[in-house]
Amino acid sequence: MFIGYFTERPYQDPKSGYFGATGKSIMDLNVSNEIYDAELGASLYNRYLDEKIYAEEMGFDGLMLNEHHSTPFCMGGAMNVEASILARITDRAKIVLLGNILPLWDDPLWLVEQLSMIDMISHGRLVSGWVRGTGRESVAHNIEPHYNWERFKEAHELIVKAWTTPGPFRWEGKHFHYRHVNPWVKPYQKPHPPIWLPGVVSRDSLIWAAEQRIPYIMLATEMEPTKQAFQIYHDTAAELGYESGPQNIGYLWKVHVDETEELAEQTGRKYVQGPSNPFLAGNEGTTNQALLHLPGLTSRRRVLPTTSVATAARGGSAGPGGVLSRPYEQQVEDYTIISGTPDTVIPKIRHVLETIRPGSIFFWDGDGAMTHDDAMRSLRLMGQEVLPAVREMAKELDLPGPFEVDPATGQPYVAETNSAQPAEVTADD
Amino acid sequence: MTTGTQAWTEQTVEAAGVQLQMVTGGSGAPLLILHDEFGHHGQLRYHEALARDFSLYIPSHPGFGATERQEWVMNMRDLAGWYLEALDDLDLGPVNLMGFSLGGWLAAEMASMSPDLFQKLVLVAPAGIRPSTGEIFDLFLVVAEEFLTVGFHDPEAAPEYRQVCPEEPSAELAEAWAVAREEACRLSWRPYMHSLGLPHLVHRLKRVPTQIIWGQQDNIVPVSAGQVYHESIPGSRLDLFDSCGHRPELEKTDEFVALVREFLSS
Numbered sequence: 112m113f114i115g116y117f118t119e120r121p122y123q124d125p126k127s128g129y130f131g132a133t134g135k136s137i138m139d140l141n142v143s144n145e146i147y148d149a150e151l152g153a154s155l156y157n158r159y160l161d162e163k164i165y166a167e168e169m170g171f172d173g174l175m176l177n178e179h180h181s182t183p184f185c186m187g188g189a190m191n192v193e194a195s196i197l198a199r200i201t202d203r204a205k206i207v208l209l210g211n212i213l214p215l216w217d218d219p220l221w222l223v224e225q226l227s228m229i230d231m232i233s234h235g236r237l238v239s240g241w242v243r244g245t246g247r248e249s250v251a252h253n254i255e256p257h258y259n260w261e262r263f264k265e266a267h268e269l270i271v272k273a274w275t276t277p278g279p280f281r282w283e284g285k286h287f288h289y290r291h292v293n294p295w296v297k298p299y300q301k302p303h304p305p306i307w308l309p310g311v312v313s314r315d316s317l318i319w320a321a322e323q324r325i326p327y328i329m330l331a332t333e334m335e336p337t338k339q340a341f342q343i344y345h346d347t348a349a350e351l352g353y354e355s356g357p358q359n360i361g362y363l364w365k366v367h368v369d370e371t372e373e374l375a376e377q378t379g380r381k382y383v384q385g386p387s388n389p390f391l392a393g394n395e396g397t398t399n400q401a402l403l404h405l406p407g408l409t410s411r412r413r414v415l416p417t418t419s420v421a422t423a424a425r426g427g428s429a430g431p432g433g434v435l436s437r438p439y440e441q442q443v444e445d446y447t448i449i450s451g452t453p454d455t456v457i458p459k460i461r462h463v464l465e466t467i468r469p470g471s472i473f474f475w476d477g478d479g480a481m482t483h484d485d486a487m488r489s490l491r492l493m494g495q496e497v498l499p500a501v502r503e504m505a506k507e508l509d510l511p512g513p514f515e516v517d518p519a520t521g522q523p524y525v526a527e528t529n530s531a532q533p534a535e536v537t538a539d540d
Numbered sequence: 541m542t543t544g545t546q547a548w549t550e551q552t553v554e555a556a557g558v559q560l561q562m563v564t565g566g567s568g569a570p571l572l573i574l575h576d577e578f579g580h581h582g583q584l585r586y587h588e589a590l591a592r593d594f595s596l597y598i599p600s601h602p603g604f605g606a607t608e609r610q611e612w613v614m615n616m617r618d619l620a621g622w623y624l625e626a627l628d629d630l631d632l633g634p635v636n637l638m639g640f641s642l643g644g645w646l647a648a649e650m651a652s653m654s655p656d657l658f659q660k661l662v663l664v665a666p667a668g669i670r671p672s673t674g675e676i677f678d679l680f681l682v683v684a685e686e687f688l689t690v691g692f693h694d695p696e697a698a699p700e701y702r703q704v705c706p707e708e709p710s711a712e713l714a715e716a717w718a719v720a721r722e723e724a725c726r727l728s729w730r731p732y733m734h735s736l737g738l739p740h741l742v743h744r745l746k747r748v749p750t751q752i753i754w755g756q757q758d759n760i761v762p763v764s765a766g767q768v769y770h771e772s773i774p775g776s777r778l779d780l781f782d783s784c785g786h787r788p789e790l791e792k793t794d795e796f797v798a799l800v801r802e803f804l805s806s
Contacts, residue, residue, distance in 0.1 A: 140681075250681065255729045257722060401682050406722035 112505030113512030114498060115173030115207050115473040116166040116490070117363060120159045122183040123385055123480060124151055138397040140247055142183055155186060156193075158483050163197055165487060166204070169494025172512070173207040173238065175363075175473050177309075180251035191225045198233035205514075206233055207473075209309040209328060209363075210240025214262035215252050219287060220294060222266075223273045226304065227296040235299035235528055240307040240328070241267060243316060246405035257407030260315060262286045267306075274303035301527040305513065307361070311417050313409045314343070321347035321355065324519045328361035329417065331475065333445055334466050336416040337362065341467065357509075358516040361471030365442070365478070366460065367450040367485075368492040378485045379450025383439050385480035453496035460497070461504055470512040472501075546591045548583055552606070555626035561600040561607045566591025569659075571636045571804070572627075573597065574643030577667075577679060577724035578688070579604040579716060581704045586789045589797040593805070597632065601646070603723030605716065616668070616727050616735060620649035627657060636804055638662035641760065641786065642724055642733070648769075651748055652741040660804055661750040665761050665786050667733040669769055674762030676733045680725060684717040685709070693757040693785035700790050733761075739772040746774040751803045755784030755791065777803070 124146065163174045176193055179185035187193055190208060197206050206229065211222055230237040243263050249256040265284045269292075272280070278293030298304050308320040309328035320327040321344045329337045341360050348355035365382055369375035442448040449459045464472070474493065477486030505512075517524040548565040563580065565587070571594035575581070580600055587596060601619065603609035613619050623646070627633050637658045639647030644666025651658045667676060679687050688705040695701040706713065750773050754766035763780065770778040779799055784791045 253730055255725070256680075257726045257729070399681070401680065401686075404683075404718070405680060406718070406725035 112502060112510050113172045113205075113361075113471040113514060114501060115175045115205075115363075115471065116163070116171040117175040117177070117473045117475045118159060118162065118477040118486065119177065119179075119184060119475075120155070120186040121385060121478060122147075122152065122155065122186050124148060124183075139399040139402055140181060140250065141399075152186070159186070159477075160193065160196060160200070162477060162483070162486050162490065164201060165490050167201045169490050170498045171204055171493075172514075173205040173471075173473070174201065175207040175209055177209055177242075178212055179245070180248050182247060191222075191229065194229050194237070195225075195232065198229050198236070201233075201236075203236075205236050205238050207238040207307070208240050209307060209330075210242045212244035212248050213241040213266045214259045215244055215248055215254050216266070217254075217287075219266040219269050220273060220289060220292060223270050224294050224296055226270075227274070227294065227298045230298040230300055230304050231296060233299075235304075235526065237298070237300070237304040238307055239304040240309055242309055243313065243409070246399075246402035246408055249405055249408060250402065256405040258286060259408050260313075260410075263316075264319070271303060271306075274298055297529050299528055301529045307513075309361075309363070315410060317344055318347050320344065321359075322351065324348075324353070324355075324359070326359050326361055326471065326513050326518050328363060328471065328473070329467075330363050331365065331447060332417040333447055334463065338467055339416040354521060355518075356511065356516065356521070357468050357470030358511050358513045358518045358521075360467075360469050361473065362463070362467050362469040363473035363475055364446070364463070365448040365450075365476070366456065366474040366497075367448075367476050367481075368453055368456050368489045368497055369450070369485075370452070370488060370492070372452055372455065374488075375450045375452060375455075378481060378489075379443070379448060380439050381480040381485065382448055382450075382478055383442075453492055453500070456497060457500045457504075460501055464501075464504060464508055464510060468508070468510060470510055470516070546583070546588050553630065555629040556622055558602055558608060558610065558622075558626070560602075560626060561605045563598040564596060566594055566596045568592075568594045569636060569804070570595045570597060570632060571638060572599075572632060574637070574639035574647050575600065575604065576641035576643050577720060577728075578684070579720040584700050584703065584790065585793050586797055589793070590800065593801055594636070597630075597635075599626075601643075601723070603726065604720050609723060609726075614726070616645055616649055619727060620646055620653060623650050624654050624657065633657040634659045636660045636662070638664065638800070639666060640664045640789070642667050642728065644668065645733070645735075645738075648738060648742055648745075649735075651750075652738070652744050655744055655747045658748050661745065661748050662753065662800055662803065663750065663769065664753045664789060665755065665758055665766070666752075666769065667728065667761050667765075668735060668738050669765045669772070670731075670734045670736070671762040671765035672768055673764040676762070676765075677760045678732065679721070680729075684714075684721065687760075690759050691786035693755060693759075693783055693791060698787070698791045700793075704790065739768055742769065742772050743774065745776070749803075750776040751800070752776055752778045753781070753788050753796065753799065754778065755781050755786060755788050757782075757784060758786045760786035 176187055176190045178187050178190035180188050194206050194208055226239050243259050265286050269282055269287055273292050279291050282289040282292055307326045309330050310316050311330050317327055327344055345355050367379050369378055446463055449456055476489050514524050546565050548563055550563050552559045553562050580598055600607040634657055637647050644663040645668030648668050651661050689695050692698050752766055752769050754763045756763055770776050781788050781792045788796045
């Protein structure tokens with residue numbers, strides 16, 4: 112079992128009047144950055160990095176980052192900058208990027224270099240995920256939504272080739288063109304850092320992941336459709352003649368642990384307060400229907416069972432004031448939010464693991480209106496009680512993670528580096 | 541959708557390797573009409589009126605309506621190039637050409653490439669040129685109904701507003717809009733709805749009598765773009781309607797038809 116820690120790094124500004132109970136609209140993409148407070152921004156960036164260091168200390172295997180653009184709910188507009196810092200200030204946990212928004216960049220070769228440098232500086236701790244991005248991302252960086260999937264696949268091919276094929280070579284594709292591909296920095300890991308794919312909606316992406324034997328991570332979706340979507344992965348694998356397992360699938364959801372049930376209830380409610388992702392259930396933001404249906408971004412016909420749930424969560428049944436469907440209570444009931452003391456949280460996590468059978472899980476915590484103290488209390492209790500219990504559970508349920516069983520081969524995972532000679536053990540080790 | 545007495549034929553014709561959906565009707569000199577970013581809205585009053593003097597040809601561009609998208613078409617100039625061969629195959633030239641909004645941009649590209657194929661050109665609030673003041677309204681940041689409504693200066697006063705933009709669009713219409721928006725997106729995403737070279741290329745239209753029609757209150761393509769078109773095309777005429785938005789043909793139908801008829805018949 113691979114256990115990661117995630118928070119979306121919201122820009123929390125109680126004075127802005129946009130968040131909380133003041134009722135000011137936070138329609139997606141309509142919040143002007145004129146409210147941005149530099150001191151607050153600086154302290155929040157450092158807070159979220161500090162929490163990552165503590166998460167490593169508390170025993171998490173992975174520190175997960177994501178990236179969104181032009182929005183207050185995720186401050187990681189340049190996630191690779193945060194990852195670069197983590198590469199230097201942490202020393203054991205994997206740095207899990209879920210992920211770089213592959214279609215968004217006209218120069219994927221720059222990504223090749225950034226990611227290789229992060230892998231180098233971290234001595235091979237990078238997990239390099241790709242995403243396709245939402246309509247917001249296509250608008251913010253003005254990239255053709257209708258070529259999202261084509262650009263995704265072409266950039267992936269280019270990056271993997273640049274990581275694995277000695278240069279220089281030329282690349283004449285449909286969307287990317289290079290006369291000289293020969294990045295000096297190579298990744299530390301061999302053949303290249305693991306590539307994972309998180310998602311929610313697109314059937315094409317999930318099947319593509321299964322074809323590439325790339326682990327697929329479901330993001331905060333309800334359990335039953337999640338299970339159905341993973342079955343598509345497993346069925347695709349079977350058609351391709353290999354047996355996929357827990358190592359091929361991962362699941363992110365909201366888990367908060369606290370000292371008392373009362374405190375857990377109070378703090379858990381903060382998930383749906385403040386500038387949480389307007390694409391997700393129960394928050395106070397308002398979605399922009401045009402962004403959700405940006406032309407050609409995803410095929411309108413080839414969607415996953417998780418889509419209808421995502422669509423409902425995205426304002427399909429928004430009530431008065433734009434408050435979205437699936438309030439806190441309902442998310443607690445369907446296990447997409449688990450908040451409690453270790454004693455109540457652990458059996459609920461077990462239920463999720465038994466139902467979905469993932470090899471990787473990510474606890475999404477410290478979000479919405481949660482404070483640094485809220486996040487740190489939870490991290491401490493996770494480290495002391497929850498993670499050890501979950502590891503035992505995973506052994507008992509036979510849920511190997513992708514660093515135990517290699518998703519690409521189904522064989523025990525072996526780490527290899529790009530060293531020209533076999534790595535030597537130095538006195539420091 | 542037929543609103544009057546004119547008989548219309550809808551058929552599929554083979555042109556430049558594509559099965560092209562085409563509505564035809566009327567009698568007289570041929571007039572090729574290029575639809576806007578939402579596809580052909582059905583036959584409206586201005587079609588009826590123009591059909592009395594002209595043979596109307598109203599194709600659905602590849603990627604709109606029932607005409608299959610051409611994957612290789614990556615921008616408006618590609619589409620214009622394809623259309624010129626389609627005109628060859630349909631044996632339609634030289635022909636009068638009229639385009640609306642995105643279709644006006646297409647018409648300007650086509651006529652600049654092959655002026656000899658066209659007798660006269662009518663551009664109705666065409667996209668394609670960056671306005672000197674203001675910005676072209678972003679089609680992709682709003683839902684279809686909002687874009688269509690913003691296109692009218694006074695929607696409720698326009699008799700055909702609800703015909704073009706029903707309060708409750710049928711599933712069929714919603715799908716047609718989604719298909720149209722995707723193709724419009726492929727043609728116009730970046731730079732948005734314009735080509736930096738077009739003001740220079742349209743200079744070649746000095747050989748084609750060109751009428752540019754615009755509403756003073758156009759909230760989609762600011763009327764300043766009309767001035768640029770007018771200044772860039774030697775000998776062109778610019779006809780402006782007051783109290784009128786992006787759709788002079790729907791908001792000022794009678795005056796619009798009279799102006800076009802006068803221009804094409806002169």
